Amino acid sequence: MSRGSFAFTPTALRSLAVDAEMLERQRHSRQTAASYRGYMLKKEARERAARRPSAPSAAAPVPPAVCQDPVVQNALYTGDMEVLQQLFPKGVRVNMVIEPQGGDMRWMAEGDGLWSLTYEQELTTPLHITASRGFSECLGLLLQRGADVELAPGGNTALHEACEDCQPECAKLLLLHGANANAVSEEGLMPLHLCTQPQSLECSKYLLQYGAAINGRTVDEDDTPLHTAARSGLPEHAELYLRYGAQVDRPNDEGLTPLNAACAQPQDATQLERYFRVCQILIGAGANVHTMDQDRRTPLHMACKNANPDIVELLLANGACVNDMDYGGEAPMHNILKAVCYKISHQPERVVRALLNHGSIRVWPGALPMVMKHCSESPLTIEVLLNAYSRLKVTDSWVEAVPPESYQAHKDFYDSVFALAQTSRSLQHLCRCKIRTFLEGRVHSVVPKLNLPTFLKNYLLLDYRGYVH
CATH class of the missing domain: 1.25.40.20 (Ankyrin repeat-containing domain)
Incomplete structure (x- = not known):
């Protein structure tokens, strides 16, 4: 690379691509305006000729x-x-x-490298x-x-x-x-x-x-109106389109069905309920919860990435596979753990608990310090994860992984975790682990039917206590 040159960053390249697209659109607009102006002038000339005595009485369309x-x-x-x-x-x-x-x-851009x-x-x-x-x-x-x-x-x-x-x-x-x-x-x-x-x-x-076409497709992405309603989190629109015969499982060019599109759309905390209602309507209309996009991501992968606990529980209740892997080798559990630090207000602990109760794979114990580092602002998520293990080897790396500000904000919880370096897990917890191991992926369906007090059922389902023991 020469001394006077520099490497474009990905952000700069994206910006240039956007600018190029905008320039092309403006060029097209100018061409459209020019064609209208030329058309107008020619038609006006003909119109003036038509007003002469020898012209026919029928007037041409006015441009x-x-x-x-x-x-x-x-x-x-x-x-x-x-x-x-x-x-x-x-x-x-x-x-x-x-x-x-x-x-x-x-x-x-105005040419010769000049911008205005x-x-x-x-x-x-x-x-x-x-x-x-x-x-x-x-x-x-x-x-x-x-x-x-x-x-x-x-x-x-x-x-x-x-x-x-x-x-x-x-x-x-x-x-x-x-x-x-x-x-x-x-x-x-x-x-x-x-x-x-x-x-x-x-x-x-x-x-x-x-007479609008209920299954009309967009030119670029092949989206139907139902895709648009799902992606925008519009339950009333989705109901309306389904009543008019919208195809609930028709994929677009990326392999996304309306259900995939709803789960994949980024959602802030105020929109979670809207997207949940959309998914509820689509599944009620027969949407397939197993449909994968081009990267083999299911609606469950996407719902976990966006940390929408209601949608995750809905998908799991309707048979979504908890351990399906996408092309990147990631299961839904990977997606939620990567999103925890950005989605604290979404109750990510509910997502992790639902996945574990339906038989999700667990984190490799050696990676738990890294998980604690990235999920430190959500102690409830860490609690649910740690309670899925009968034994934990707590070392100094665990202490070092927790940022000081997170430790101070949740001191009692982290003290209970670090105390496990000198003591083993309680007998009560070991019994819970034994029962959960016996039930494997049936915990969510069997435990609610047991003739046990509610607090014991909740304990078996990894309910939160704010500490580990």
Whole structure:
């Protein structure tokens, strides 16, 4: 490598790839605008010729104009009905292409290695602006004046915009005026694929009522609307699509079924319940819990990676295999242990306990200090893991593995662990281990049926006490 050169980092390469994609999209937008402008000029010339005495009475279709008038744009973006009525009286041209100024700024390449900070610009129309902002009265006015519902200079139709921005009244108006419920955007998406928010449910209902393809596929990933609903954590949408005949186990290009997609989507603590309900609905409709993607990852692998304990318990209750290995040789237990330090608020200890109670493989004892280091902020997870062993060889490496701040925050628990260096496990714990070994992977199904006090059942199922003994 020469002195004046440098190596691109993966982050820099990804950034350059994103910039290249954005440049290509903007080039396409400019070409689209240019074609509209050229088309408009030619048609206007023909229109002027048609107005001559010798011209036939039938008029050719009026092409979209290019509007740069800030008064018109301001009225559209603010939904000023009175001004729009004045600007668009009967007989005026309403099909126009608008290239709004402003928006987000980003660095753009200009050639010769020069970059400049430039506003992003995207072609739009009056119909798109009013539909996306929910100005239904303004939208109705434009439609009455003959606005073209299929005009898509920026790649999306107005119906795409209304659905993406959760504007059901505007979506209904467009559909009533002949908008195509299966129109495909420049990115290969139908309007149903853009219903990704809970507030878009009514848009989905209108689309299906007007003939939207319930199993329509995206161009790039081959996703169905059910994939989109599952990935977005939308239980009401999933129920709606299944009622309309959505295929519950149809895989996309990556081998993901809707159930795989729901389990694989990153989820924060506030979204766990939504994704659980989606999985519950899909499994209730017959989704296969054993389906693997291209990397042989099952829904259980993915649910463990995202540390959603309710989904993990649901999958296990419906027969998910606890020890399936993916192409990387990792079982679901590996996935949850790698995620513990990032998912403390998700109760990862519940996931580990459920896996162990269903017969999951355990951590190699020599790797327990490393596990303690990475899971130190979740002592309950460590407690569940340690209680799956009848004997533990606690050494100085265990003490060194726990960060001082974690030790101070959970001193009583870690003191009980380190005390095992001088003493063996209690007789009560050894009895628990013997029973669990005898039951093997049947602990979760047999123990609840035993005629034992509840606290003993919980003890056998590795309930938490805040210490080890």
